[in-house]
Amino acid sequence: MKIxxxxxxxxxxxxxxxxxxxxxxxxxxxxxxxxxPLGVGPEPQLLKQxxxxxVWVAALLASMLSxxxxxxxxxxxxxxxxxxxxxxxLALIVLAKAAVHWITAxxxxxxxxxxxxLQFGLSEQALWVLIASLLIGTPVLSLVGSIGASxxxxxxxxxxxxSLLVLPLYIPTLIFGAGAVDASTSGxxxxxxxxxxxxxxxxxxxxxxxxxxxxxxxxxx
Amino acid sequence: MSKVNLYKFSAPAxxxxxxxxxxxxxxxxxxxxxxxxxxxxxFVAPTDAQQGEAYRIIFIHVPxxxxxxxxxxxxxxxxxxxxxxxxxxxxxxxxALAPTGALFCFIALFTGSFWxxxxxxxxxxxxxxxxxxxxxxxxxIGFISLQAAIEDPKRADxxxxxxxxxxxxxxxxxxxxxxxxxxxxxxxxxxxxKAPTMAHTMLAGMLVMAVACWTYTIAIALYRVRLxxxxxxxxxxxxxxxxxGAK
Numbered sequence: 434m435k436i437x438x439x440x441x442x443x444x445x446x447x448x449x450x451x452x453x454x455x456x457x458x459x460x461x462x463x464x465x466x467x468x469x470p471l472g473v474g475p476e477p478q479l480l481k482q483x484x485x486x487x488v489w490v491a492a493l494l495a496s497m498l499s500x501x502x503x504x505x506x507x508x509x510x511x512x513x514x515x516x517x518x519x520x521x522x523l524a525l526i527v528l529a530k531a532a533v534h535w536i537t538a539x540x541x542x543x544x545x546x547x548x549x550x551l552q553f554g555l556s557e558q559a560l561w562v563l564i565a566s567l568l569i570g571t572p573v574l575s576l577v578g579s580i581g582a583s584x585x586x587x588x589x590x591x592x593x594x595x596s597l598l599v600l601p602l603y604i605p606t607l608i609f610g611a612g613a614v615d616a617s618t619s620g621x622x623x624x625x626x627x628x629x630x631x632x633x634x635x636x637x638x639x640x641x642x643x644x645x646x647x648x649x650x651x652x653x654x
Numbered sequence: 655m656s657k658v659n660l661y662k663f664s665a666p667a668x669x670x671x672x673x674x675x676x677x678x679x680x681x682x683x684x685x686x687x688x689x690x691x692x693x694x695x696x697f698v699a700p701t702d703a704q705q706g707e708a709y710r711i712i713f714i715h716v717p718x719x720x721x722x723x724x725x726x727x728x729x730x731x732x733x734x735x736x737x738x739x740x741x742x743x744x745x746x747x748x749x750a751l752a753p754t755g756a757l758f759c760f761i762a763l764f765t766g767s768f769w770x771x772x773x774x775x776x777x778x779x780x781x782x783x784x785x786x787x788x789x790x791x792x793x794x795i796g797f798i799s800l801q802a803a804i805e806d807p808k809r810a811d812x813x814x815x816x817x818x819x820x821x822x823x824x825x826x827x828x829x830x831x832x833x834x835x836x837x838x839x840x841x842x843x844x845x846x847x848k849a850p851t852m853a854h855t856m857l858a859g860m861l862v863m864a865v866a867c868w869t870y871t872i873a874i875a876l877y878r879v880r881l882x883x884x885x886x887x888x889x890x891x892x893x894x895x896x897x898x899g900a901k
Contacts, residue, residue, distance in 0.1 A: 580816075580817075580820055584800060584813045584816065584817060585800070585803070588803050588804060589803065590803060591803075594799060594800060594803050597792070597795060597796040597799055597800075598796045598800060598817055600792070601789050601792040601793050601796065601821075601824075601828070602820070602821075602824050604789060604828055604831065604832070605824075605827050605828055605831035608831045608832065608834075608835040609831065612835060629831075633827075640823070644816065644819075644820055647816060648813065648816050651809060651812040651813050651816060652809065654808070654809060654812075
C-alpha cells in the first residue's frame with residue numbers, strides 16, 4: 434500500500450512540473466469534440482443526439498493519445514527497470530501509474546465534458562449522467578490502456594500501434610458510457626448502464642494491473 | 655501417443671519434419687473436400703424458397719465465420735501454453751494461425767455484405783454479429799501488427815501471446831456489449847436467430863465446406879510454421895543444411 438501512495442505522489446509531482454502535457458490532452462479533447470458540429474452541421478436536434486457519443490469518443494482518443502506518457506519517461510531514464518527489480522509488487526506500481534494517468538489525463542476531461550455537453554445542447558439531467566458515466570468509465574480506459582502502453586514500450590511507431598491494440602478493447606466502455614446518457618434522455622434510466630460500467634471498472638481493477646505488469650516484464654526483458 | 659513423443663515434437667527441429675509430412679495429406683484432403691463441398695453447394699443443394707440463389711453464399715460465409723472465431727481461440731490456447739511453459743513452438747503456431755484467422759474473418763465480412771445487399775438492401779447493417787465480427791478482425795490486425803513491430807522474436811512471441819489472451823477474455827465482453835447496444839438501438843430489424851430450418855443437403859454442403867476450411871487451415875498453418883521455424887533457426891546446423899540444400 435505504501436508503494437502505491439509513493440508512486441502516486443511521485444508521478445503526480447512529475448506531472449505537475451510539466452503542466453503542458455495535461456493541457457495538451459485537454460485541448461485535444463476540446464478541439465476534437467468541437468470539430469463534429471463543423472463537420473455534420475449545426476442542426477440542434479442532430480447535435481443533441483450525437484453529443485454523448487462524440488464526447489465519449491473524444492475522451493477515448495484523448496486518453497489513448499496520452500497513454501505513451503504512462504511509462505515512457507521512466508523507461509527512458511531507467512527508473513522503470515529499478516521498479517521491476519524492487520521487491521514491491523509490480524502490479525501495484527502499475528495500478529498507481531494508471532491512477533496518475535487517470536488523474537492527469539482524464540479527470541480534466543471529465544471536468545470539461547459538461548461544457549462540451551452544453552455546446553451540443555444536452556439537458557441538465559443528461560449532463561449529470563454524462564459526468565457520472567465518464568467518472569466511472571474513464572478509469573477503465575487508463576487501466577486497459579496500461580496493457581497496450583506496456584506492450585508497445587520502446588517500439589518504433591508505438592503510438593499508432595497502441596491505438597490498434599487498445600481501441601477495440603475500449604469498445605464496451607464506449608458503448609455503455611455513451612449508452613448511459615442515451616438511456617437517460619430516452620427515459621429508460623441510466624442506472625443499468627452505469628452498473629455495467631461499474632462492473633467493467635471492478636473487473637479491470639482486478640485483472641489489468643497484473644496483465645500490464647506481465648507485459649512490462651516482457652518488454653523489458 | 656505417449657508423453658515422450660509430445661515432448662519430442664515440441665522441439666522445432668523435429669516438428670519441422672513432422673509438419674512437412676502432414677502438409678500433403680491435409681492439403682489433398684482439403685482440395686477434395688472443397689471440390690465436393692462446392693459441388694454440393696452449387697449443384698446438389700436446392701434453391702432456397704425465400705432467398706433464391708443468393709443464399710448459396712452461406713456455404714463459404716458460415717464456415718469462414720466459424721473458423722475465424724475458432725482460430726482466435728486456438729491462437730489464445732497456444733499463447734497460453736507458450737507463456738506458461740515457455741515453449742517456442744506454441745508461439746510460432748499462434749503466429750502462423752493469425753493471418754489465416756484474419757483472412758477468414760475478412761471473407762466472412764466480405765461475403766456477408768454481398769449477401770446482405772440483395773437480402774437486406776444494404777451492404778452493411780450494425781447488427782450485433784456483424785459488429786463483433788468486425789471487432790474480431792481488428793483484434794487479429796492488432797495481434798499481427800504487434801508481432802510485426804517487435805524485432806526480437808522472443809519478445810514478439812510473448813507480447814503477442816499476452817495480447818491474444820487479453821483479446822480472448824474481451825471477446826465475450828465485446829460480443830455481449832455489442833449485442834445489448836444493438837437491441838437498444840432499435841435499428842437492425844434483421845435477426846439471424848430465427849433462421850428457417852435447412853434442407854439436409856444444404857446442411858451437408860455447409861459441413862463439408864467447414865471441414866474443408868479446417869483442413870485448409872491446418873495445412874496452411876503448418877506450411878507457415880515451417881517457414882517461421884526455418885527463419886528463426888537459420889543459425890542452427892540442421893536448418894542451414896536444409897536451406898543450403900534448397901539453394
